[in-house]
Amino acid sequence: METAMPSAMLILVGCQLLGELLRTTFHLPVPGPVIGMFLLTLALGVRAKRVGQAITPAPLKPVAEGLIANMGLLFVPAGVGIIAEAGVIRKEWLPIIVAVAGSTILSLIVTALVMHWTLPRTPANPAEREGSMS
Amino acid sequence: MNAALHHLWTPLSATPLLWMVVTLGAYVIGRQVQKACGGSPFASPVLIAILIVAATLLGTDTSYDTYFAGAQFIHFLLGPVTVALAVPLAENFALVRRHLSSIGLALLAGSLTSVLSGVGLVWLLGGSRSVALSMAPKAVTTPIAMAVSGQIGGVPALTASLAILGGILAAIIGRHMLVRFQIADWRAHGLAAGVAGSGIAAAQVAALDEVGAAFAALGIGLNALLTAVLVPLLATLWR
Numbered sequence: 001m002e003t004a005m006p007s008a009m010l011i012l013v014g015c016q017l018l019g020e021l022l023r024t025t026f027h028l029p030v031p032g033p034v035i036g037m038f039l040l041t042l043a044l045g046v047r048a049k050r051v052g053q054a055i056t057p058a059p060l061k062p063v064a065e066g067l068i069a070n071m072g073l074l075f076v077p078a079g080v081g082i083i084a085e086a087g088v089i090r091k092e093w094l095p096i097i098v099a100v101a102g103s104t105i106l107s108l109i110v111t112a113l114v115m116h117w118t119l120p121r122t123p124a125n126p127a128e129r130e131g132s133m134s
Numbered sequence: 135m136n137a138a139l140h141h142l143w144t145p146l147s148a149t150p151l152l153w154m155v156v157t158l159g160a161y162v163i164g165r166q167v168q169k170a171c172g173g174s175p176f177a178s179p180v181l182i183a184i185l186i187v188a189a190t191l192l193g194t195d196t197s198y199d200t201y202f203a204g205a206q207f208i209h210f211l212l213g214p215v216t217v218a219l220a221v222p223l224a225e226n227f228a229l230v231r232r233h234l235s236s237i238g239l240a241l242l243a244g245s246l247t248s249v250l251s252g253v254g255l256v257w258l259l260g261g262s263r264s265v266a267l268s269m270a271p272k273a274v275t276t277p278i279a280m281a282v283s284g285q286i287g288g289v290p291a292l293t294a295s296l297a298i299l300g301g302i303l304a305a306i307i308g309r310h311m312l313v314r315f316q317i318a319d320w321r322a323h324g325l326a327a328g329v330a331g332s333g334i335a336a337a338q339v340a341a342l343d344e345v346g347a348a349f350a351a352l353g354i355g356l357n358a359l360l361t362a363v364l365v366p367l368l369a370t371l372w373r
Contacts, residue, residue, distance in 0.1 A: 009214065012214040012217045012218055013213075013214055013217075015217045015220070016213045016214060016216075016217050019217070029278075029281070029282075029362035029363065030278065030358050030359055030362055031216075031275065031277040031278050031281070031358065032213070033212070033213040033214075033216035033217055033277070034216060034275065034278070034354070034355050034358045034359075036213075036216070036217040036220075037216055037217050037219050037220045037223070037351065037355055038220070038355060039220075040217055040220035040221075040224070041220040041223045041224045041227070044220060044221070044224035045224055045227055048224070055224050055225050055227075056221050056224065056225060060221065061221065063218070064218035064220075064221040065221070067211065067214060067215040067218045068215060068218055068219065068221075068222070068337070068340050068347065069340070069341055070337075071215050071333060071334075071336070071337035071340065072161070072178075072179055072180040072183075072305075072334060072337045072338075073157075073158070073161045073179075073180075073183070073208065074208060074209065074211050074212045074215055074333075075180055075212070075276075075298060075301070075333060075334050075337075076157050076160065076161055076180060076183045076184055076187060076205070076208065077157060077201075077202060077205035077206065077208055077209040078209060078212075078276060078294055078298060079180060079183075079184040079295075079298040079302075080184055080187045080188050080191065080198065080201060080202075080205070081198060081202075081291065081294055081295055081298075082184070082188070082295040082298065082299070083188045083191060083192065083198060084198045084291065085291055085292050085295045088265070088289070088292055089292075089295070092261050092262060092265050094259055094261075095255065095256040095258075095259035095260060095261030095265060096256070096261065096265060096269075096296070098255050098259055099251075099252050099253075099255035099256045099259070099261070099266075099269050100252075100269070100272070100296055100299050100300050100303065101303060102251055102252075102255045103247070103248050103249075103251040103252035103255060103269070103272075103273070103300070104248070104273065104300040104303050104304050104330050104331065105303075105307070105311065106247050106248070106251045107244045107245070107247045107248035107251070107273055107326075107329060107330035108244075108304055108308055108311065108312065108326045108327075108330040108331070109311065109312070109315060109326075110240075110243050110244050110247040111240045111241070111243065111244025111247075111322075111325055111326040111329045111330060111353070112240075112312050112315070112317050112322040112323065112325070112326035113315065113317070113322075114236070114239050114240035114243045114244070115236055115237070115240040115317075115319070115321060115322035115325055115326070116317045116319060116322045118235070118236035118239055118240070119233060119236050119319065119321060119322065
């Protein structure tokens, strides 16, 4: 982990920088990190085909998994920003609360239902997994 | 005693260090609470941490700007973690490619539902136009939600708050609700979390299943592309 950290962070921040560069050069409407994510996915796929081994290089995997596992923490600073918006939220609390809850719930259900109806039932979803979901 | 505290507090409250410690501490407490609740998604560590930090700021009369000057170092990592979502995505790429048409359909349906029902509900309940427009892009990843919101006449900072609220809600109820709809498939859960709840809901799914993480990453990424194109277009129709 100690030796993996710098090279893994270099890959991640490097892809983000590349994404930002592409965004500003071509005036893309998508944020740099999202472009960086697609770039890295592409690079990992090409590399796996070429090298013919594990898709994720050894140094990247633990760092990426560690970051993703604690992604919630990274939203806390932005989330605290709600206190700066308290004025508007208090003034129009009913439409805001109903619309946030309603649209989020509807979107969750619609997305999952369309996936569910159109996906073939494959063993990618073994029955024993359902036990861990309830 | 009070004067001594004041002497300690004044220089400390201006350093980034204090607010990083408060943010990390609040999140660690949130995790402990969730653990004590048997890992229940209702005890959302993000929500608990936000409440603790917000109460601390209000209690100490600290402005959000002062807080963010310190917490921005944690906030900055949102970029690299978004890039890191490429790892589960690449590892499950074969699975993703096999279901590309399902993913496209579900994405389009879910994204449209989120935008139209969000705007529609605000409008129905007599909310203002700027709140309705701020609501439109709120399901998508925060930086793009804010950019689109500003572009169409919403309030970016309000959109960011709405995005976080929606994400927390999706993370808390997503699993329970979809199981109630007899959907136990991680591919559907992951994509739905990514499309409807973005990063916060994705984090909840990613902690539980790698296939779910891959589909959540895809949901965030593709919904970012779609929303950036679709919402400004829809907004020109609603005048």
